Amino acid sequence: MQIQVNGDALDVSEGATLAELIEQLELTGKRIAIELNLEIIPRSEHATTRLDAGDQVEIVHAIGGG
Amino acid sequence: MMSEQQHNDPLVIAGQRFNSRLLVGTGKYKDMAETGAAIEASGAEIVTMAVRRTNLGQNPDEPNLLDVVSPDRYTLLPNTAGCYTAEEAVRTCRLARELLDGHDLVKLEVLGDQKTLYPNIIETVKAAETLVKDGFKVMVYTNDDPIVAKQLEEIGCVAVMPLGSLIGSGLGIQNPHNIRLIMEEARVPILVDAGIGTPSEAAMAMEMGCAGVLVNSAIAGAQNPVLMARAMQKAVVAGREAHLAVRMPRKAYASASSPLDGLITGR
Numbered sequence: 432m433q434i435q436v437n438g439d440a441l442d443v444s445e446g447a448t449l450a451e452l453i454e455q456l457e458l459t460g461k462r463i464a465i466e467l468n469l470e471i472i473p474r475s476e477h478a479t480t481r482l483d484a485g486d487q488v489e490i491v492h493a494i495g496g497g
Numbered sequence: 498m499m500s501e502q503q504h505n506d507p508l509v510i511a512g513q514r515f516n517s518r519l520l521v522g523t524g525k526y527k528d529m530a531e532t533g534a535a536i537e538a539s540g541a542e543i544v545t546m547a548v549r550r551t552n553l554g555q556n557p558d559e560p561n562l563l564d565v566v567s568p569d570r571y572t573l574l575p576n577t578a579g580c581y582t583a584e585e586a587v588r589t590c591r592l593a594r595e596l597l598d599g600h601d602l603v604k605l606e607v608l609g610d611q612k613t614l615y616p617n618i619i620e621t622v623k624a625a626e627t628l629v630k631d632g633f634k635v636m637v638y639t640n641d642d643p644i645v646a647k648q649l650e651e652i653g654c655v656a657v658m659p660l661g662s663l664i665g666s667g668l669g670i671q672n673p674h675n676i677r678l679i680m681e682e683a684r685v686p687i688l689v690d691a692g693i694g695t696p697s698e699a700a701m702a703m704e705m706g707c708a709g710v711l712v713n714s715a716i717a718g719a720q721n722p723v724l725m726a727r728a729m730q731k732a733v734v735a736g737r738e739a740h741l742a743v744r745m746p747r748k749a750y751a752s753a754s755s756p757l758d759g760l761i762t763g764r
Contacts, residue, residue, distance in 0.1 A: 462596065469588070471594075491592050492548075494562055496524045497578065
């Protein structure tokens with residue numbers, strides 16, 4: 432099924448969890464934060480949160496800024 | 498090396514005490530190594546950062562800002578730079594809180610346009626109201642309007658940070674009289690954010706009685722950022738101590754420093 436990650440389309444397996452998405456993107460263990468359809472999903476819920484087709488996911492990290 | 502004065506004169510923001518009154522940003526540096534070295538040389542304890550989309554599939558071993566500026570050592574202050582609406586700013590703060598394990602001190606800035614990066618006050622006020630209700634401790638970037646500054650304090654912002662001049666301009670404090678008016682009425686710390694270009698301008702803000710200054714471009718944009726970071730640290734300490742010492746009165750005519758009695762000319 433297809434979802435949107437950071438504005439781009441991405442294919443993930445049917446019923447994948449957020450934790451599986453993070454693994455697919457090779458971001459496991461990185462300091463990131465995730466918003467799913469405008470809601471923050473706490474790190475503790477990544478493994479239990481299932482994705483649906485058309486979901487909008489934002490994955491962010493810290494960078495330099497003033 | 499901390500002087501006696503600094504120990505007895507902490508900057509208190511939302512009940513938390515800091516020895517350094519210089520806050521620094523982490524933008525515009527050449528690389529992470531230079532960022533880390535300049536932040537260290539500045540002696541700052543509060544360090545701003547931005548939140549951006551993670552690049553997917555590129556450079557997985559890219560150094561992370563949080564490895565260089567560790568949340569264990571520094572108080573990180575996530576900003577909402579680049580946000581043009583209250584909604585974007587609130588989303589960014591919520592992402593930052595998740596990113597930093599529940600840390601709720603944020604720097605709110607909602608911008609008006611790309612040419613001036615001047616704050617959009619209407620959206621800033623809306624975002625501040627939502628964030629305060631949501632439990633955030635909000636340090637807010639604003640213009641140098643004393644009425645707006647007071648309103649932001651009344652909403653519950655823990656610090657108000659008027660601009661000295663435009664972000665990244667290095668034009669110094671263009672309207673010190675307004676900054677003074679803001680400080681006269683304030684019950685929360687007032688920090689000059691944006692516009693500081695040199696240590697003398699940082700010292701001027703501190704001499705005027707500002708609680709602190711936030712500097713990024715003036716350090717990152719110097720030819721030697723580490724040296725400039727050190728200079729800024731000294732300027733902020735000097736300005737603060739001068740403020741506490743209270744300057745001499747200005748006089749219209751000369752007043753000799755050496756005694757007039759006993760001159761060999763006998764006049």
